[in-house]
Amino acid sequence: MTQDSRSSKFIPAFPAMLKGKCPRCRQGNMFKSFFSNTMYEECGHCGLTFERNPGYFYTAMYVTYVFNVAEIVTLGIATFVLSGGSDNPWLYVGIIIPGILLLAPLNYRYSRIIQMYWLDPTLKYRPDLSGNKNDQTPA
Numbered sequence: 857m858t859q860d861s862r863s864s865k866f867i868p869a870f871p872a873m874l875k876g877k878c879p880r881c882r883q884g885n886m887f888k889s890f891f892s893n894t895m896y897e898e899c900g901h902c903g904l905t906f907e908r909n910p911g912y913f914y915t916a917m918y919v920t921y922v923f924n925v926a927e928i929v930t931l932g933i934a935t936f937v938l939s940g941g942s943d944n945p946w947l948y949v950g951i952i953i954p955g956i957l958l959l960a961p962l963n964y965r966y967s968r969i970i971q972m973y974w975l976d977p978t979l980k981y982r983p984d985l986s987g988n989k990n991d992q993t994p995a
């Protein structure tokens with residue numbers, strides 16, 4: 857298998873993750889649109905089933921937890937600095953609660969993406985599946 861065969865092209869991970877592309881081929885979309893968190897059942901490009909077994913995305917809940925802790929700490933520190941060190945707890949509650957609610961759709965989406973890209977050792981990027989579907993010839 858050669859790196860420069862016509863049927864495969866290397867697609868970097870980070871832009872593919874930002875756009876919610878399939879972790880195996882980095883071509884097909886995981887989500888139906890950018891503004892919807894509805895997932896496709898399988899990749900339209902390589903046919904990977906995204907929910908690989910029942911309860912597969914349970915792990916993403918822990919990633920969401922990490923995101924929420926990071927957001928709460930960041931919003932708390934930002935509120936402290938920007939308010940000049942306010943000690944009014946309602947100011948912090950009034951900033952942090954709407955902040956994490958606004959970020960919840962992004963947490964949902966990117967926790968699933970991080971799970972599939974980084975936390976699933978059985979799922980690897982396959983550049984041979986990235987090329988055009990119609991010219992996949994054995995190299």
Ligand SMILES: [Zn+2]
Nearest residue numbers: 878881899902
């Ligand atoms: Zn795919």
